[in-house]
Amino acid sequence: MAYDDLRGFLEALEKEGQLLRVPDEVMPEPDIAAAANAAPRLGDHAPALYFDNVKGFTDARIALNVHGSWANHALALGLPKETGTKEQVEEFIRRWDTFPVAPEWREDPPWAENTLEGEDADIFRVLPLIRLNDGDGGFYIDKAAVVSKDPADPEHSGKQNVGIYRIEVKGKRRLAIQPVPMHDIAQHLHTAEERGEDLPVAITLGNEPVISIVASTPMEYDQNEYELAGALRGAAAPVTKAPLTGLPVPWGSEVVIEGVIEGRKREIEGPFGEFTGHYSGGRTMPVIRIDRISYRTNPVFEHLYLGMPWTEVDYLIAANTCVPLYKQLTRDFPEVRAVNAMYTHGLVVIVSTKKRYGGFAKAVGMRVLTTPHGLGYAATVIVVDEDVDPFNLPQVMWALSTKMNPDGDLVQVPGLPVLELAPQARTPGITDKLVIDATTPVSPDDRGNYGTQVRDLPEAAEWLTRLQKLAAAR
Amino acid sequence: MSDTTSLCPRCAHGTIEHIFSSPVPGVWEVLGCGRCLYMWRTSEPARRTRREAYPEEFMMTPEDIDAAPEVPAVPPLVTAAR
Numbered sequence: 001m002a003y004d005d006l007r008g009f010l011e012a013l014e015k016e017g018q019l020l021r022v023p024d025e026v027m028p029e030p031d032i033a034a035a036a037n038a039a040p041r042l043g044d045h046a047p048a049l050y051f052d053n054v055k056g057f058t059d060a061r062i063a064l065n066v067h068g069s070w071a072n073h074a075l076a077l078g079l080p081k082e083t084g085t086k087e088q089v090e091e092f093i094r095r096w097d098t099f100p101v102a103p104e105w106r107e108d109p110p111w112a113e114n115t116l117e118g119e120d121a122d123i124f125r126v127l128p129l130i131r132l133n134d135g136d137g138g139f140y141i142d143k144a145a146v147v148s149k150d151p152a153d154p155e156h157s158g159k160q161n162v163g164i165y166r167i168e169v170k171g172k173r174r175l176a177i178q179p180v181p182m183h184d185i186a187q188h189l190h191t192a193e194e195r196g197e198d199l200p201v202a203i204t205l206g207n208e209p210v211i212s213i214v215a216s217t218p219m220e221y222d223q224n225e226y227e228l229a230g231a232l233r234g235a236a237a238p239v240t241k242a243p244l245t246g247l248p249v250p251w252g253s254e255v256v257i258e259g260v261i262e263g264r265k266r267e268i269e270g271p272f273g274e275f276t277g278h279y280s281g282g283r284t285m286p287v288i289r290i291d292r293i294s295y296r297t298n299p300v301f302e303h304l305y306l307g308m309p310w311t312e313v314d315y316l317i318a319a320n321t322c323v324p325l326y327k328q329l330t331r332d333f334p335e336v337r338a339v340n341a342m343y344t345h346g347l348v349v350i351v352s353t354k355k356r357y358g359g360f361a362k363a364v365g366m367r368v369l370t371t372p373h374g375l376g377y378a379a380t381v382i383v384v385d386e387d388v389d390p391f392n393l394p395q396v397m398w399a400l401s402t403k404m405n406p407d408g409d410l411v412q413v414p415g416l417p418v419l420e421l422a423p424q425a426r427t428p429g430i431t432d433k434l435v436i437d438a439t440t441p442v443s444p445d446d447r448g449n450y451g452t453q454v455r456d457l458p459e460a461a462e463w464l465t466r467l468q469k470l471a472a473a474r
Numbered sequence: 475m476s477d478t479t480s481l482c483p484r485c486a487h488g489t490i491e492h493i494f495s496s497p498v499p500g501v502w503e504v505l506g507c508g509r510c511l512y513m514w515r516t517s518e519p520a521r522r523t524r525r526e527a528y529p530e531e532f533m534m535t536p537e538d539i540d541a542a543p544e545v546p547a548v549p550p551l552v553t554a555a556r
Contacts, residue, residue: 028502029518056496056517124494124504131515134522135532137484138506138513170511171493181546194552264548268511268539271532282510282534283545420545428543 001078002233003208005110005252006302009076010063013048016081018072020047027055033132036064036305040312045071045081060128061300067212068312073319076209077232086338086391089319092232096323100223101230103239106251109294112243116293122172126255126293127205127301129169133273137281139169140272142313143304144257145215145225146177147202147247151191160248161185162225164215167203167288168269175203175288176269177261180419181429182376184221189261189286198260201288202247206254206302211237217320218346218373220328244292254299259290275306275313276344278423309344318342321373325349328371333364340390346377347422350390353383358445362411365435369416376419381435388438399438408447411435482507483514483528485535510534 003009013019020039026032032051040046046069054060067073071081074088083091116125123129129139143164150159161184168176179186185201192199204211210233214225226248229237238251244258270281306313325346326339335354353364361383368374368381384390384399403409411434418431425431441447481488487509494504502517512534520527 027517029515029522056498056501058497122494131518131522134529137511139504169513171506179546186546190546190549194549196551266544266548268542279532282538282542284542285545 002210002235003252004238005208006063006066006206006254006300008252009066009209010048010050010300012075013066013072016071016075018045018047018069018075018081019050021050021052023053025053025055026051028057028128028130032062032064032130032303033305036068036303037307037311039065039305040068040310040315042069044069048072054128054130057128059298061298062128062130063206063300063302064305065312066302067209067304067316069315073315076213078234085318085342086389089322089338089391092319092323093326095232095234096228096327097231099231100227101233101236103226103230103248104236106238106240109240109249109251109253109256110296111253111256111294111299113297114295115243118291119173121257121259121290121293123169123175123257123290123293124172126295126299129301130303132305133279133307135279136272137168137270141167141169141175141203141205141303142306143212143302144203144205145207145211145250146185147204147242147249148185148188148199148261149247150188151195151197151199156222157248158222158224160224161188162211162215164212166272166274168272170267170287173259173290175259175290176267176285177201177288178269178285179261180376180421182417182419187221189263192261193263196263198263200245200247200260201258202242202245202249203257203259203288204249204253204255205257206296206300207250208252211250212316213320216317218324220324220372243294253296254302255293255295257290258292258294259288261286261288273307274421275309275317276347276421276423277308278421280421314342314344317345321346325368325371325373329364329367333367335360335386336364337386338390341373341377342391346373348380348382349374349378350382350384350396352386352388352390353439354386355439355442358442360442361437361439362435365411365437366413369413369433369435375417377422379418379422379424379431379433381433383435383437383439385439396438400436403440403448404436404438405447408445409437411437481525482510482512483523483525484512484533485510485539486525509536510539 048066051062074083166178266284269285271279321341329336337352340350365381420428489508491506506513
């Protein structure tokens with residue numbers, strides 16, 4: 001089931017019992033963020049939240065926690081809401097095999113209904129902005145898919161980018177953006193600024209759920225996010241040209257904001273409670289000038305709360321961080337069985353692999369560090385045997401308990417890059433990284449006294465089914 | 475006791491810009507600081523809107539602003555070969 005816009009998905013969530021409307025009047029702050037902070041605590045079937053009675057507003061519609069549970073993530077991919085985490089990752093991998101699926105160009109996007117231009121392009125007139133955490137420097141937009149092109153190669157559709165970046169509202173027509181140097185838009189901005197140019201951007205809000213997933217997937221630089229959306233949806237992603245910048249934007253967005261990142265300009269930004277569970281800032285960061293806002297009549301403002309993990313952002317960047325790492329590792333090392341990079345966007349990565357020979361697991365771990373995403377993340381890599389499920393943390397702890405000897409199993413690599421937001425860095429952006437080899441040594445690595453591992457009895461699987469039936473019949 | 479309602483809760487700057495008024499008149503205002511660019515809504519709890527209740531760990535000084543690192547760094551201009 002592919003959705004063409006956010007509204008279609010919200011309707012589907014409601015039918016599945018996965019959307020909770022809050023009918024009571026609420027304060028814009030702190031109520032809405034506090035509710036979205038609390039929502040994921042309801043468990044793996046936590047619902048999206050919908051507010052339309054917000055004090056002081058006459059016409060606010062705010063949706064949060066849309067991706068904020070495994071049930072909602074499954075529904076976003078058109079899977080039954082009971083689908084398990086590992087199964088969702090496996091299905092994501094299968095669908096990636098059909099990448100690329102070219103987007104479908106459509107005319108007459110619903111957001112062309114209303115336009116504000118120039119001095120009238122006041123973001124406060126369109127969005128019921130709300131503040132999230134106590135220490136945040138202002139009003140943030142943190143779930144918009146930002147579209148830009150490589151100024152050195154603007155016709156190359158693979159090098160265009162659709163990504164989610166933190167955006168602070170600085171004024172009616174002024175925003176700040178955080179282009180983390182490891183992310184694609186930072187490369188676009190770097191090229192523009194070397195040339196002394198502004199970088200045109202289209203900020204698209206309130207998208208169908210797969211757009212948010214691909215926009216937060218760490219794809220390779222020349223891979224096109226819309227072509228991944230098509231693969232994941234099982235149907236081409238509908239796109240259209242933004243009227244001012246000509247950038248390719250989702251056809252079904254609620255709001256499309258166009259403007260430029262002003263070249264060679266920096267201004268104080270933040271702090272902001274980040275996905276690391278820590279505030280970052282204040283730093284001086286690039287500034288966006290808004291030139292045009294297009295929006296659907298009665299737009300729904302989709303927002304995302306992030307804080308002490310897990311919150312919605314952790315569900316949004318869980319499966320989509322595992323899969324590209326899996327794809328890149330298995331290209332050269334088909335022995336790799338599974339990759340779990342669900343924690344803090346892959347600051348920790350757990351890989352299960354078969355071993356070709358002694359030392360192989362450490363080499364796989366080192367490779368994680370040099371994948372495009374690993375350059376900025378992967379502070380710790382844990383490698384486990386092929387029969388350990390990296391999504392089963394008790395099994396991973398068993399591997400650490402019995403397969404890891406600090407004498408020979410810890411590889412500490414000094415002075416590697418990490419995203420500047422990583423709180424553990426010695427100096428922002430530089431950290432030592434660690435590969436933990438928690439696999440059983442194989443020849444010629446003859447360390448340890450492993451003897452023979454206890455395996456499940458051949459009849460155990462059959463008994464599991466039998467016990468489940470007995471338990472269900474009670 | 476001095477009136478602190480006209481100060482930026484975060485940096486104590488005295489120049490506060492009015493950004494936006496609630497669509498329902500008189501319920502709240504959105505204000506912004508001209509120096510540290512903090513922005514808030516007047517209906518938020520005191521810990522976010524009043525200088526005397528603002529948490530120390532989130533306060534910002536002019537020195538903090540001057541010392542803020544640049545992210546990402548502005549690259550050198552590349553001029554075309556002549």
